[in-house]
Amino acid sequence: MDLQPSGRGKEELLCLETDKIYFTIKGKNRNSEIKDEDTDSKGFKIAYEEEDINLIIDTEKAYFFEYEKYELIVEKKDKEIELGFYHENKDIRNKITKNRSGSLSGIVSFKGDIGLSDLVIKVNGREHIIITVEVFPTKIDYRKDYINLLNDVNKEIYNLAFDFLKRTYSIGGLIKSNGTTLSEYYNILSYIFEKLKRALNIIVAMPHHSLVNERQIAPYHKIKNVTNETIKWLEKKPEKLIKKGNKLLPVEALQINKRATVDTNENRFLKFIVKGILFKLKELRKRYLMLERGIDDLFVVQLESFIKDINRYLISTFLKDVGEYEFRENSSMVFKMALGYKDVYKYYLMLQKGLTLKGELFKLNIKDLPLLYEYWCFIKINEILRKNYTLISNDTVKVKNNGVFVALKKGKESRVVYENPVNGERFVLSYNLKMHSETVGQKPDNVLAIDKIGGEVTYNYIFDAKYKIDRPIEGSEYQKYKTPGPKEEDINTMHKYRDAIVCENKENGRFDRSILGAFVLFPYGDEEEYCEHPLYRSIEKVRIGGIPFLPSASRLMEEFLGEIIGESYLDSFEKVL
Template identity: 40%
Template sequence: MAVKKIDLITIKNDKFSLNIKGKPLHPDHEKKFPEKNKAQASYSFSSSLEKRLDFKYHDPEIDQLKLSQSNSIKSFPLFFEYQNYDFHIEAEEPIELYHPNREIRESLSHPNDKPNVLYGSINFGSDIGYSEFEIRSNSQVILTLKLEVFPSKIDYQQDYNQLLEEVNKEVYNLAYDFLRKTYQEMKISEKQNITEAEFFTIIENIFEDLFKALKRIEESPHHQIIRKRNVKPASRVKKVGRQSLKWLNKNSRHYDQDLKLPEKMLAVEKKLSYDNFENKFIKWSFSELIKRLKHFKVNYSKAKTNPDQNLLNEIDKMIRKLKLKLKHSFLAEVGELQKIDSISLVLQMAPGYKELYKYYLMLLKGLSLNGDIFRLSIKQLWQLYEYWTFLKLNSLLQDKYKMIKNNIIDLDYSGINVTLSQGAAAEVEYQNPITGEKFTLSYNRSSGDGITTNQKPDNILSLSKNDSEHQYKFIFDAKYRLNTAEEGTRYGDRYEGIPGPEESDINTMHRYRDAVAAEMGEDYRRTMVGAYVLFPYRDQEKRFKEHKFYQSIEQVNIGAFPFLPGSTELLADFLENIIDESAQSNFDRNLMPAAADEFRPQPEFKVDLLLGSLRSKKQFEYLLDNNLYYLPLQQSVLNHNLEYVAIFQSKTKFGKQSGVRYYGRIKNKKIVKREEIDFPSSSRSTDQNYLLFEVESWQQLGKKIKSEGYGVSGSHIYSNLMLLKKADTLPELSIRSLKEWRLWLELKRLKEDIKLQLKNDNLDQIQKIEGFRAGKAKIKLKEDILQVELKENQLEFSYSEFIQNPRAVLNKIMGLINDSSQH
């Protein structure tokens, strides 16, 4: 049964009445207050009417209107975001409603052209905080009403205020908006109200920094070169140029024909000018600051019967210092500022100027607002939550990774509102300090190459891996929506009463992942690995692990994470996993088509490459020039289906150039006598059979494979092309199975001192690797069991457990190693 609207607040006497109707319910829980929530909202009014007004408000505990004994109360929240509230106001005289927000002003009108009645429905949308209404009659305010609007999906006192604090901490002023439906009483300290003394507290804290910034500007002020043209006696003109001669030709009367000399000449002089917009802006802001300090001093002196002389002296000192800079610096040559058309890049980015502009923005809020408190509108909660998610994601990444590029703040031209830039410019670049890999987090960037329709998710994490040519992209989309899974609802029954994101938002993630594609060669490929909803949910973060939309992340890489101040652990762990794991693990997160196993060939760990040694540098040059490689004929070589050959350059012969740098595809192979090879031989038996490989062309690897103290003592070793392209060191070419290689991929990303364990330094004598070593820990793979041995401790994991979550397994291994090293 639908709940009817009831009276929430009434203020009336026999000549005036104000009535607000609405549902007495929390809009998401559909329950009456109070229950567990003991939040307190503020309601107050002031009136210039002579007769007392009765102030009543709905009390959910008694489920009826309650008479207040004062004009200001704190009670259970009655007003929430996205709800309609009916206002009915009636008076003896004609009345009008004033509110700073135009939409609210226009929501009420005079029914049946009755000037003394106002009626309409007001919806605060996603604006949270205080909202103040003025009822005016004959241009005079007869009543002022202040309400507090609460969020419905997050805790107001805890989550909302912390969210505001964290946004402003990352980017000053980002949370602020202008003339919205609600406002917040801003404060610097814990005091209830802002007085004029707060202004002095702000300027006192930043005053020295203000002059440090100006000092940086004085070292190199923004300037321009101007040309000044003056006609002077010829003897005073220092430099005669083409313009001077041209002027003289047109003004020949100034040329003395008898003396054959000019009497006057045009002088073109270059002059350095500081008279530009940026310097005018600084001069203007300093002048305004002097006015405000004088005003503060007068008000302070009036308010105190015995004012503090030290404080007055400090104010005078500040004023003198500001005046001194205006008179005895480059600012003295600067003209007056007429208007502010736009904020230039110099003010936003140049050293000194950007700091002064930041302080100007801080002081602007105090300078432009009157009264005992600063009243600033806050961005709509859905937008604020969207901003917070991007900033918090960056904060989580900065805890572990190095930020190398940051471009997230964009100021609008009015200088009033600060927003996050969007698209290609809104990107923060990081680097993994262990692997050196770079990755980016972008905000509100269009994706999809316009194949069908562009998609614009909130946040895209693009990972680049050393062992892959492609990027692996993950979407994190902020959705300020929460289904509380109430008992008896379809959602509650289906998801066992665990609150979570709306199903429609999960469906959007499917669309994002599947719709974003890029052109690769002649066809198109999906570029997004996974997509996840970030939604506002705090309570029992661990319980959400039981939700279907969390478990689906592991199954199909679509799902959700609770994300609020104090509820970031699940997402932080996931970010660490996908960034630290190998490209292979990132790739394995992709959801394959149903017929993938039938039509996609399984990767084979076959021997298809021969890595051969050399006898001399001249032989190396001969092989490269002639696109071939040869070695004494051995039946074992013919037993392998070789497709590639690579060259090993030993430390003794090549020094710093040692390692593996060149490989090539085998075009042809044939058996020849040694004497048929046109390169001198130290052997006397020239009729010996050799195997000759003709190579299509020698290719250079993207990075050299280091020998790391190992070598090829015989003529060759076997490996495969995949290992050759992905290996960093020579021992890695001895890996003989896909499982070993996959384990090695993840292990070598953890620590630099992780090595392969081999029986012999000569790789031609190696049939298989013994395992891996990290410090004193031995790591072995026996069939489908991963074993870790360290002194008397031993851990075992199934290989399938490792593949399912490699980072979790490796973190346990590293925990054992770290604990041992500490003891």
């Protein structure tokens, strides 16, 4: 259990009360670190459903930060009240415990999770008030860099994952696929569920329809429009004609009325999709409840909510009047172009093909900043390389019989191969590549391996992502650098990489260094200021140093990549120590 915070650093950061509770968060006051222009919020917001609640807030603003510990206290005003607490994160939820008086308290930390976080206070089993706090990062700009980190990762993953789906955009047969397990199916559906509902709601508001002809035999005096079909019908049935004077008049005839209907093949296929999702959810519920282990009530409630929402479309919308789908060979443009339908079909393909983004990357709202930064560095380097070089192969995307797999995962090697269109040289960017050492194997984050024309060896460059930064605080050892930069311990790790990673020379049996340079990528935004840093100037001298790398600061990295890829093998050889 975490120790209670102590010392002078603990202050009351957020205080409020209602007619039923007192709520307090204590911790280190770092409000001064957030400037008004950096955020448009006061760091928290309050939500409640009870109309007659009397809310008093004693705090103007309160900002919360990653890796800080906060004491949360909830006291009740009435002894008969039963208090409860909920947070989406189980670790935070379990930290808040009840004491003898029935009040709640505990020490919580948001660790590296950045963004909005809901603290739900319950009274007698019902949600009483929701305090949404905003957790800020300490090493990067929240608005400018963190959001862009997420956007870059999301954009790249969509590009990788849907590239395959774009090439197979046609309605296939109704063969039931075993490509996705129920757990995978649920994870994918959980991510796309709200988007799926929005698409279905658009369709419900404007469903696809077609005109159908209704054939009816009616007295001739009630027939409003005489069509060619009417004349042909009378030609086949002359007994329906009677002679009056010099004219032949029909007693009755065929009448054709046009009527709009939503019972189209496209809507039948839509109904088939919705019924398929409902079937999978019910099957998942059935199998989960059969497991011989503790039942997660929250998971069951979420599952029941999904089932209820999906079932509503079948019983309360136009789909209830739509028939059963029968497979046809021809595909419909409705599912390729129509508003709502194309999105539903895209999500259907994701579910059917088993689009499984392995590792943490499928959690596109990932908040663990060190891991997010590591993924982003690899993704951003690839984005820079694709601007000027030809992509040859990419094993971060794998197509298997049961679906598309985006397999970028911490601890697992991934490789992307490029070619320089100017000279035909090929180079490989690897993530988590295990490199040879005569002692302990090394696995740096990113390795750029270049085969230079005329050269006899592969030129390797290490770019290690470190979500760390040191500042020249007065009295510290780092004060000598005058400006923020990478940690010295991380620079030392780059020296160790270069010394440890070697390759055997077949001619003389000696071991040669195979690393030409090793560089720390760290989150810092002022590139102009950092250019004067000794650990940046060291790159030119010894090919060891740090490079600032953020969405708002990628110029130095882009220029350096262009330099090492564009130089000849002789230029590279001369820079080897």
